[in-house]
């Protein structure tokens with residue numbers, strides 16, 4: 242059974258009654274429904290319900306402001322159709338999924354600590370792991386309400402291997418469940434790929450990757466894709482500059498996650514914001530966006546930027562790149578980790 246969703250401006254799509262959300266139903270049907278985080282944080286998937294019945298999954302989702310709520314706005318990633326509906330939204334070609342998202346059963350085959358608070362999770366699916374480096378998948382961690390997004394930290398592959406670097410957030414229900422309620426051999430549904438901050442293989446510019454905290458996963462994936470691409474090209478490849486922002490030296494993990502591919506990185510700059518004075522650290526201190534400003538400066542117009550991390554970091558970088566340096570929006574790709 243499915244529900245027909247009619248778009249007020251013309252067109253429509255069917256959402257199967259077993260579908261998690263209106264957003265995922267739309268994207269699975271190949272519709273370019275605007276979205277960003279998939280988990281209620283950003284507000285990009287706002288729409289108006291014109292007629293029909295729609296269930297709201299998370300009433301307090303921060304992606305809607307009080308003003309949005311007063312105006313009757315809804316979030317497609319927190320709505321589930323209960324009947325045929327007519328909605329108002331403007332789809333965009335840029336939101337159409339480049340790889341069709343699927344829901345798959347995955348087995349947790351390994352988990353290894355990469356820092357005191359982060360671990361790399363390795364899942365296997367029967368199907369190949371189809372995604373573009375930099376994308377994410379959506380999970381329902383056991384016992385937690387709602388969905389959580391986690392970015393792949395490896396490259397797409399035929400073997401069905403999906404890697405994620407997950408940070409245990411103090412007091413966080415979903416991330417703690419991933420560490421404590423999931424044993425090796427357990428299965429979990431994963432749904433993906435989603436996200437727009439993926440590697441643009443056809444862009445010829447140098448690549449600047451910036452990670453804050455657990456934003457390291459998609460940065461490792463994009464960096465590996467750049468290195469793999471360079472190895473396959475006969476002409477000199479793009480240069481690859483990586484900045485990793487962390488609190489202390491023990492929180493850094495980019496080189497360990499890259500393994501042998503680290504040799505293909507032109508320059509790697511770790512930046513520490515809370516390393517103790519006198520610890521022997523003679524590298525860069527401060528916030529990662531400050532070091533990007535200092536080090537990239539004059540070359541910003543020759544680069545493609547990829548970044549992921551907490552909203553304060555992504556906002557600082559947006560200000561720097563878009564407002565101060567006027568880098569074209571098409572050269573900037575990022576995920577905010579709500």
Ligand SMILES: Cc1cc2nc3c(=O)[nH]c(=O)nc-3n(C[C@H](O)[C@H](O)[C@H](O)COP(=O)(O)OP(=O)(O)OC[C@H]3O[C@@H](n4cnc5c(N)ncnc54)[C@H](O)[C@@H]3O)c2cc1C
Pocket residue numbers: 277278279280281282298299377385386387388389390391392393405406407408409410412413414415416417436455456458459576577578579
């Ligand atoms: C695109 C994207 C990619 C991400 N990639 C990574 C990654 O690679 N590694 C990583 O460690 N983290 C990543 N995150 C962050 C991750 O999804 C979680 O927000 C983080 O793990 C904290 O979750 P928690 O359950 O521990 O904390 P909590 O505070 O319990 O929950 C945080 C998030 O869960 C959702 N949520 C909470 N309550 C509800 C509810 N009642 N109903 C529905 N949803 C709810 C909301 O999105 C909220 O922001 C990513 C986030 C996004 C948006």
Ligand code: FES
Pocket residue numbers: 275276277278279280281282283284285286287304316317318319
């Ligand atoms: S995509 Fe729905 S709130 Fe972010």
